[in-house]
Amino acid sequence: VIIVMKVNASQEHLSRVLTEVEQTGCTSHTRQGKFRTVVGIIGEATEIDQNHLTSLDGVEEVVRIMKPFKFAAREFQAEDTVVNVGSGRVPVVKIGGRHLACIAGPCVVESEPMLYAIASHVRANGASILGGSFRPQVRLQDWEARAVESLKWLRNCGDELGMPICSDVSDTRQVEYIERYVDLLQVSPDNMQNFALLREIGKTRKPVLLSRGPGATVQELLMSADYVLLGGNRDIILCDGGIKTFEDSVRYSMDITSLPVITAWSHLPIIVNPCYSAGKGDWVPGLALAGVAAGAHGLIVEVHPCAEESVYDGPQAVTPHVFARLMCQVRDLAPILNKRLA
């Protein structure tokens, strides 16, 4: 941490700052510049209250050199985390390091036959985890009963086809229940900073798919991961579905530039959600390939029901045919990047 004093800061201001720093047990070095005085602090950065220091008289700015996250950082763990998804009746799927995987499924689980049809198709074309987005439609008043039914269908379907399953959890009171059914707990973008939920999930021993909120920075995503890691759950897969920008031609701009950054800053695997970002199926394949090319460890893709009779399929899903072609391209792309598709 570096403290930049104001141009007109007095000696008293400086003394007050130095006293405060000493009380934290850190040591400081003061340098007198031509215009300003700068104080560098050595010690455990987490002991420093940056806000408090900034509020002292005579302080212009407090610059943090260390990142504000800790357990998710490469400095904390140098080697890549590889998360094992699935156990028991379903085979284990690895995500992270050199292991690529694709999570796929319908947008909303409407019926058991429809789920089987899509799941069989995506399984045959290279998806290894059954999932997708299962979030309630706002107007679905009877969603909770439907959610329980859907979970059972998913579990049965996953067991039969040999695919681990992934589903949403959004209320602290449901964590214990849902954890019994699924292999991968998904935290939706809306709940990325629902810290009460993150603390509950930190206590479970199921892997977590932590989605970035479209209004969150990379640092905030990694700070949310820290919350889960602090609870003892180390199996976190990050998921980037784009950020809000001034560009209005798409729903959310996929933050491709952050993929190499996250890979450099953190040991956690990261996958991309091109459907959520694009908001339109036509643009999904290009974004999916781009995500993998930029270093993502996997994809999550929503696939349209095979017959066009669904009520809830969204414009962001891809057709079964497009999915099949995309997965061929991903399979060809992987070795160029020294990776392997599960």
Place this chain on the structure above:
Amino acid sequence: VIIVMKVNASQEHLSRVLTEVEQTGCTSHTRQGKFRTVVGIIGEATEIDQNHLTSLDGVEEVVRIMKPFKFAAREFQAEDTVVNVGSGRVPVVKIGGRHLACIAGPCVVESEPMLYAIASHVRANGASILGGSFRPQVRLQDWEARAVESLKWLRNCGDELGMPICSDVSDTRQVEYIERYVDLLQVSPDNMQNFALLREIGKTRKPVLLSRGPGATVQELLMSADYVLLGGNRDIILCDGGIKTFEDSVRYSMDITSLPVITAWSHLPIIVNPCYSAGKGDWVPGLALAGVAAGAHGLIVEVHPCAEESVYDGPQAVTPHVFARLMCQVRDLAPILNKRLA
């Protein structure tokens, strides 16, 4: 809702679209343009699944004319909502319409004497509700016990000084408990889209201060308000603490342009949180005045402890002296806007 067909859409594509629209019970009018066909739909817009229509073959775009929120809209209620905060032992404070009010307090409630000192000062200088931000510091492991203690101090202090109190709620399991203590339930920016929490709060009968997330649009804020209104709780005060932009000279850019928009689109009162936005006390007074000048119905301000011995006071708080001067200016400004400070 208006459906724009693709340039090369076939007659079959159009027929499929028209059949779908009919099934919703809405009526449609088709117009053949030089390049494209456009279908206008008349009826209850909420019955239309915009996503589903966009996914049909031959559809270029589905344009929604009605806003995606309903109960929070001016169309639903023409006159301004005026929220009454406080009851029983504390006087009622009105927010909304021509009623301006200021919520103020320390950043973190550290001790009972410190709370009294600040509360007395802000009360004497024009604040009518005791609050501020009481969110846990990340490293405060024993926060829950502290929170309960703080709530009791707040309640006692508010009762003695005759100020309704306001505090955070962030977990569905805590709503019932906290509701008993406070006069105004605050939903923090992090939880604006924690829909499970919003549903719980919709069931309470205490007024709600719903903070906009720094990554949320105005429409999303009003959709979150709809969730609470749907539950039957009509006493919502919106709170804008700024949005994330590419501008990096401040923490969050106060979204002043949205204040006249929100006032035009919704009947709900809106207040501003200049401390949260600025991130630096020096810039708070200008923003506070700007918020009121643009049409806000109130302010929420964090005030530094009077003596400089606090550990947790943030750089975004203002000194007691600055607060007093700001409130004088607000009091002078109100009549120019045909409003009255509580």
Place this chain on the structure above:
Amino acid sequence: VIIVMKVNASQEHLSRVLTEVEQTGCTSHTRQGKFRTVVGIIGEATEIDQNHLTSLDGVEEVVRIMKPFKFAAREFQAEDTVVNVGSGRVPVVKIGGRHLACIAGPCVVESEPMLYAIASHVRANGASILGGSFRPQVRLQDWEARAVESLKWLRNCGDELGMPICSDVSDTRQVEYIERYVDLLQVSPDNMQNFALLREIGKTRKPVLLSRGPGATVQELLMSADYVLLGGNRDIILCDGGIKTFEDSVRYSMDITSLPVITAWSHLPIIVNPCYSAGKGDWVPGLALAGVAAGAHGLIVEVHPCAEESVYDGPQAVTPHVFARLMCQVRDLAPILNKRLA
């Protein structure tokens, strides 16, 4: 400037960095942290090539403590710049420090009688400079001839009513010509980083109204001001018309939070352009008052032609009636802020 070395940087990496720093004539202090080494540099920051240092092996980050602008900074000139607009046949209008002023006029100068009608109205209601936005409509093929005609009408009208005039300049080849006519040269948002144009304008001796581009940061705006100041022209008025954000309810979000920042960082006056930002006349008055309340030194407002027969008036203009009421409020607001409307 502070150089943060990578965790695994070698002694050779450090030596290379120190040698490079020495060659610039600056002195350096090296501090060995628990994880990293940090090098602080003392000397003329402008001599340091931040990019070059970042590119050296072993360097994690180069943190600049000084701002990247110089002549526009408060450190360079402590007292507020007060710009005098107008000379000769028109009275001088002061902008900056405690002096507020309003620039107003039609969106497009369509005819001499229409110009006179609007100019007389705004003059009578508190505007002291005749201007507004005179940018060509894209489809106006014969704009150049029209521009010359408009300039003459503006000059005559300003002279007759005793108002300095303000108009756009956008091509390096036109600066000399336009400078002869107008009292205040306006650089439009599109041209904020047209450095060839800024260099030409730096050579003139007419005051400049430098508009912020909706995609530019405060630092970039002040760096553009530095370009003009470097050329010797010290009479710069900054103008903020909002920035692009993810919020889509308005055209550009007025960056109100930056007003106190600019006032703190720079000695130059700043005015706001609420019409450009709002994109809709209904929302202009609230934003105009907010801008002044936050510390702006003036306003630029587009006013509709008095009769509704104009072809080019935009939705962002206000009616003559709304303008008159707004200026009454501004006149009442000024003394609360210890300012005075020209």
Place this chain on the structure above:
Amino acid sequence: VIIVMKVNASQEHLSRVLTEVEQTGCTSHTRQGKFRTVVGIIGEATEIDQNHLTSLDGVEEVVRIMKPFKFAAREFQAEDTVVNVGSGRVPVVKIGGRHLACIAGPCVVESEPMLYAIASHVRANGASILGGSFRPQVRLQDWEARAVESLKWLRNCGDELGMPICSDVSDTRQVEYIERYVDLLQVSPDNMQNFALLREIGKTRKPVLLSRGPGATVQELLMSADYVLLGGNRDIILCDGGIKTFEDSVRYSMDITSLPVITAWSHLPIIVNPCYSAGKGDWVPGLALAGVAAGAHGLIVEVHPCAEESVYDGPQAVTPHVFARLMCQVRDLAPILNKRLA
């Protein structure tokens, strides 16, 4: 164009709107909804003044169905534009459609031997056009003389190695001069909306590399392209170097999501500039591959001088070794996308 009337609009308001529409020669259809009246307009959308209509009493909103650009649109030209760069002494390089190409060179042309060294390296490793960013450093006072010298070195080097050359033009007065030297005229991001410059360039017959400003939308980029096309110059290559967002871990967020959008909306080729976006060489290869995977027709890459003695090389350049490896990956990637690297 669709006009949405206000809920309380009167019959007079509607009549005024219909009269205005008739005067443009367009025809209109009026539909009476439950709450609002909506007017659809059929005819040449370019004849409609959207701003003027929005300003009429009783109008809530004017929704444009057609895009605001014309000549750059797929509707105007269905087949991909393939731009031929180079002629005379250098071989022609195709960009667009199935043709991929890489533009590479040093950040700043410092000396003739250094230029030859880099150019030979990039030529041998798959770059076909010699370029990069040659923009003046702010402090380089004698830039103009240097620019002329650099242009001659570039021309000689390109001729000798058989590479077309690309360089910046930023002042209307320089277009004629620079056009004589280079094969591809580059408009920098700063000048994307310098319309005077775009008009001059529209008159030339050399291909143009039009860079997107980091604060510009896709629609604005295509409107700028329209300016050049209007002048008669049809050989435009778009270039995306990222946009400004709230994410601060990188310089500009590469707007990958817009690549499939631009390819769908426009017939013009688009390349990406990963160095400009990333601001750090470490992150360039992943972004370069992602850009190509998402549909870009090429890359522009800055390469470090081979020996580390340069003064001006930026942190965003890649080393010769990294460049060579990247180009191998691009060559392997192209056939997966059914494209071919020049």
